[in-house]
Amino acid sequence: MGRKLLTEHINVEGIDTLEGYRKHGGYRSVEKALKTMTPDEVVEEVKKSGLRGRGGAGFPTGMKWSFLAKPEGVPRYLVCNADESEPGTFKDRQLMSKLPHLLIEGMITSSYALGANTSYIYIRGELLYVLRILEKAIAEAYAAGFLGKNILGSGYDLDLHVHPGGGAYICGEETALLESLEGKRGNPRNKPPFPAVQGLYARPTVVNNVESIAAVPVIVNEGGDEYAKIGIGRSTGTKLISACGHLNKPGIYEIELGLPVEEFIYSDEYCGGIWKGRDLKAVVAGGSSVPILPKELILKTAAGENRLMTYESLSDGGFVTGTMLGSGGFIAMDETTCIVRNTWNFSRFYHHESCGQCSPCREGTGWMEKVLHRLEHGHGHMEDIDLLVSVAKQIEGNTICPLGEAAAWPVAAAVRHFRHEFEWHVTHAKEAAQPGAVYRAGAVLV
Amino acid sequence: METTAVKPQFSEAAKAEIERICKQYPAERRKSAMLPVLHIAQAEFGGWVSPEVQDLVAEVLGVKPIEVYEVSSFYTMFNLKPVGKHVLEICRTGPCMLRGSDELTAHLERITGAKVGGPASADGLFTLKEVECLAACGFAPIVQVREKYYEQLDTPEAVDAMLTELRNQVHRPALPWEENGLPNALARN
Numbered sequence: 001m002g003r004k005l006l007t008e009h010i011n012v013e014g015i016d017t018l019e020g021y022r023k024h025g026g027y028r029s030v031e032k033a034l035k036t037m038t039p040d041e042v043v044e045e046v047k048k049s050g051l052r053g054r055g056g057a058g059f060p061t062g063m064k065w066s067f068l069a070k071p072e073g074v075p076r077y078l079v080c081n082a083d084e085s086e087p088g089t090f091k092d093r094q095l096m097s098k099l100p101h102l103l104i105e106g107m108i109t110s111s112y113a114l115g116a117n118t119s120y121i122y123i124r125g126e127l128l129y130v131l132r133i134l135e136k137a138i139a140e141a142y143a144a145g146f147l148g149k150n151i152l153g154s155g156y157d158l159d160l161h162v163h164p165g166g167g168a169y170i171c172g173e174e175t176a177l178l179e180s181l182e183g184k185r186g187n188p189r190n191k192p193p194f195p196a197v198q199g200l201y202a203r204p205t206v207v208n209n210v211e212s213i214a215a216v217p218v219i220v221n222e223g224g225d226e227y228a229k230i231g232i233g234r235s236t237g238t239k240l241i242s243a244c245g246h247l248n249k250p251g252i253y254e255i256e257l258g259l260p261v262e263e264f265i266y267s268d269e270y271c272g273g274i275w276k277g278r279d280l281k282a283v284v285a286g287g288s289s290v291p292i293l294p295k296e297l298i299l300k301t302a303a304g305e306n307r308l309m310t311y312e313s314l315s316d317g318g319f320v321t322g323t324m325l326g327s328g329g330f331i332a333m334d335e336t337t338c339i340v341r342n343t344w345n346f347s348r349f350y351h352h353e354s355c356g357q358c359s360p361c362r363e364g365t366g367w368m369e370k371v372l373h374r375l376e377h378g379h380g381h382m383e384d385i386d387l388l389v390s391v392a393k394q395i396e397g398n399t400i401c402p403l404g405e406a407a408a409w410p411v412a413a414a415v416r417h418f419r420h421e422f423e424w425h426v427t428h429a430k431e432a433a434q435p436g437a438v439y440r441a442g443a444v445l446v
Numbered sequence: 447m448e449t450t451a452v453k454p455q456f457s458e459a460a461k462a463e464i465e466r467i468c469k470q471y472p473a474e475r476r477k478s479a480m481l482p483v484l485h486i487a488q489a490e491f492g493g494w495v496s497p498e499v500q501d502l503v504a505e506v507l508g509v510k511p512i513e514v515y516e517v518s519s520f521y522t523m524f525n526l527k528p529v530g531k532h533v534l535e536i537c538r539t540g541p542c543m544l545r546g547s548d549e550l551t552a553h554l555e556r557i558t559g560a561k562v563g564g565p566a567s568a569d570g571l572f573t574l575k576e577v578e579c580l581a582a583c584g585f586a587p588i589v590q591v592r593e594k595y596y597e598q599l600d601t602p603e604a605v606d607a608m609l610t611e612l613r614n615q616v617h618r619p620a621l622p623w624e625e626n627g628l629p630n631a632l633a634r635n
Contacts, residue, residue, distance in 0.1 A: 087539045087579040120470075125481065125523045126535075126580055129593040132622055161470040166481045166521025169578065183480030183507075185520040201475060244541045244583035251584045288540055288579075329583070331541055345540045349578050355520075 002256035003230060005218045005238045006211070010098050016133065018140040021101040029109045029217035030146055034154040037220075042113035046216060048224025050236035055081055055172070055209030056287060056327040058311050062224075067196040068114055069204040076204040078116040080107060080213055082123040083177055085169040086287035087349060088329025091240035092210035094252045096123070097130045099214075100137035104160065106213035108146060109220055111158050114206055118159045121210075122177050125165040134162045169353035173401045174207040175199075176355065187355050188401035211240055231257035235310035239328050246280075246334035248272035261285075261307040261314075262299050265332065278334040282417075285314055286326020288346050289406030291413030292339070293323050319413065338438045339421050343414040344372035350407035361404045364395040368411050375425045378433030385422045389415055454499050456506070460486050463623035464506060477509050480517050484524055489592075489621060493533055494525035522577060530566025530573040532612045534558075535590040538576045541583035546600050550587045551576065553605060571613065592618060 014020030021027070033042050047062030068076060080103065084092040096103055103121070111119045123131050138160055141147045149157045163181055165171050171180045175189035178200050199205020215237060219227045228236045235257040241264070244250045249272040255264065264270045265280065274280050283298040284290060299307055302321035307313055314325045333342065351365035368391050374380050392408035399405075415422060424439040425432040432439070456464065464483055471478035483503050484495060491499045495518055504511040518524045525533065536551050551562060554574055560567040562574045582588045585597035589608065596608045 084581045085579055088541050088583050090581045090583050090585075093581050124581065125485065125521070126577075126590060128485065129595070132593070135622075159470075163470070163478075164482055164485060166484065166517070167523035167577070168521050180481065181478060182475070183477035183509075183513075183517065185516055201472065242584060244586065245544045250586075284540075331544070331583070333544060337544065342540055342543070345538075345543050349539050352578055 002254070002259065003238065004254045005227075005230075006095065006102065006214050006240065007099070007252070007254045010094075016098060016100055016137065018101060018137065018144055021099075025221075026101055027105050027146055029220035030105055030112075031152060033109045033112055033220050034152055034156055039113045039115055042109065042216075042220060045219055045224040046113070049215075049219045049227040050224075050231075050234060051212060051215055051219065051227070052235070052311065053209055054211035054215070054239065054328070056086065056289075058325065061208060061212050064196070064208070065114060065206060067194070068206055069197045070115065071204070074203060075118065076114060076116050077200045077206070078107065078111045078114050078119040079174075079177065079181065079200060079205055079207045080119070080121040080210055081172060081174060081177055081207050082121050082127075082210045083165055083172040084127075084210070085124055085172050086289065086327045086329055087346070088242060088244055088284060088287050088331040089327040090242045090244070091252050091328060093127055093130060095210060095214060095240065096127075097133055100134050101141070102214050102217065103134070103210055104137055104141050104146075106216045107160055108141075108151070108158060110206075110208070110213050110216050111160075112156055113216075116206075117157050118161075120181060120200075121160070121162045122171070122181055123162055123164055124171070125167050128164055131162050131164050138162070168355075169349075170355045170401070170403060173403065176401065177207060178205065185355070187357050188403075190400055232308065232310050233312060235312060235325075239309070239325070241309070241328045241330050243271050243330045243332070245330075245332040246275050246278065246337070247332050248275050255309055257308075257310050259309045261309055264309060264330075265299075271332070274332065274334050276334070278336065280332060281335045281337055282333045282339065284323075284329070284331040284333075284410070286324045287329035288331070288349065289409055290324040290326045291319055291322070291409055292343075292417065293321075293413075294417050297321055297417070298323075319409070320416075323413075335440060336436075336438055338376075339414055339418040340372065340376050340425050340432070343411055344369065344376045346410045347372050347407070350403065354403060354407070358399040358404065360395045360398040361407065364391050364404075365407045367391050368407070372411070375422060376433070378425070378429035380422075380426050380429065382423070382426050384426070385415060385419065388412075388422075454491055454496075454502050456486070456490060456502070459623050459626065460490050466623075468507075476507050477513065479507060480509075480514070481521070483507060484514070484518060484521075488524060489618070493529045493531075494527060525573075525575075528566075530560070531571050532591050532615075533573045533575055535575050535577045535580075536562070537578070537580045537582075537586070537588045537590075539579040541579070542586040542588060545586035547587040550589075550599055550605070553602070554589075557605075557609070572609075594619075 009024045051061045052058040170176045171186040176186040180186040195205040280295045301316045347369040351369040356362045392412040395404045395408045421439045500514045504514045558567045558572040566573045589596045
């Protein structure tokens with residue numbers, strides 16, 4: 001049984017109220033940080049913890065904090081990225097709706113560390129009901145003196161606001177998010193300048209994922225070194241995994257990094273195996289944009305070692321035989337899943353969500369969707385398969401933001417590992433176009 | 447249905463909420479309230495934002511109308527055409543598809559008579575809209591109606607329960623700043 005640093009009390013009744021949250025040790029990190037630590041000491045603990053950005057990129061949070069420019073007399077901002085939109089990922093929604101005060105506590109302690117006096121939580125617009133929950137909890141925190149002027153008599157002031165998006169995946173990209181927070185279209189900005197120098201309102205800004213900020217209280221309470229004892233190597237601490245697809249027990253699981261993938265999928269403590277007694281076919285381990293892996297490669301690396309839930313183990317083998325931990329959006333597909341159809345679905349998503357600024361992404365995502373659509377519907381040609389790979393390659397690295405890669409990687413990986421299935425869609429076009437048809441080792445399963 | 451002959455006005459409760467929201471940003475950055483104010487506008491004016499309503503948003507925020515149009519057309523949550531009483535936003539992305547969202551969409555089209563992307567059902571009750579990932583993949587398939595998520599809609603019974611609940615709603619649920627009741631303008635919905 002792994003330790004649960006964030007979610008131990010998530011199902012306790014009344015934990016969403018300030019009183020209930022405080023009963024279980026809530027807001028201790030605010031008292032400890034504001035009364036006994038300097039801001040730099042808090043940053044130091046986060047650095048020591050080895051915490052890596054939980055939104056997908058995995059960049060060390062403490063290092064990101066240390067890049068924040070601090071010109072005299074210029075306000076700086078902390079913005080929480082709660083624009084959770086990566087298909088397969090739903091951890092932040094659960095965390096915020098059930099444990100709103102954990103995020104608020106993390107925002108206060110983190111804002112103190114960064115010297116921000118105004119902070120924002122940018123939440124995706126679809127989650128307006130969670131915004132209501134957060135606003136209620138924020139009002140409680142103001143009333144209890146954890147927000148506002150002179151917090152706990154420390155002389156530190158902080159205002160915290162929640163801001164809704166309007167429905168746009170791209171706003172999860174941090175500069176698109178800042179544009180959106182300024183009331184504009186969510187077009188990612190050219191970098192440099194990075195947000196740490198010119199972010200919100202052209203002021204120095206740190207943007208962190210919900211789960212990263214929610215980890216700060218435990219790091220401050222127990223110390224960065226203690227936190228770093230959990231996990232393996234550079235994958236420290238715990239991670240929330242959103243498990244979905246064809247699993248017996250989909251849901252949110254907080255795991256200690258280092259858990260074997262096989263145990264996560266099949267053990268009753270976690271996902272409880274594949275539904276309907278079926279066999280596992282493939283997994284997308286870190287949200288829709290990371291490479292898909294067939295069963296053999298998600299359970300074991302190419303070298304035959306057990307694949308572990310860590311940043312390093314999941315990426316072992318690079319993109320040839322590996323993938324990424326990403327956001328922890330873990331999508332399992334059983335043997336009846338059509339990989340071509342699923343890849344088309346993801347391509348449609350990226351085409352729909354491209355902001356349209358960069359030609360390679362705007363046009364390329366549309367091409368990939370069209371080609372995949374005709375393959376899936378029985379009008380494809382053999383050349384289409386290499387055409388897909390070629391388009392994916394020409395998007396990659398040629399766009400302002402990583403949506404280009406996010407759109408290209410799943411297509412390239414699906415062809416890499418399941419080329420026979422794409423070919424079957426051409427050689428058996430009529431059968432493949434039947435609703436529910438799936439290639440399975442030469443036999444059609446309808 | 448919203449008529450466009452009379453210039454729309456926000457209710458007093460909405461005006462107060464808009465001013466509360468605008469105070470969250472620096473005084474010279476009132477435009478930051480664009481998305482929250484568009485959400486309020488959509489709730490106030492029958493589930494969509496007409497050009498006249500968008501002009502009102504521009505006026506309230508002190509920006510040019512084009513600054514509102516370019517935002518309302520970029521974000522998928524804002525309906526730019528009239529909608530039925532309830533907009534059913536059906537998630538169609540991978541994880542929901544794996545758990546039956548295609549079947550759910552077909553089922554909803556059959557029983558409501560509306561088509562995805564088309565006009566509202568003949569009784570004016572339901573508009574069907576396909577959307578991308580709603581971040582609730584572990585509870586798929588999902589439909590969102592205003593601020594509520596209906597989850598695990600993988601049985602006819604679950605779908606029926608949702609539709610019955612919606613059919614029984616005389617007005618949309620009140621929002622937090624509407625504690626004194628819904629604005630009069632909504633009574634016609």
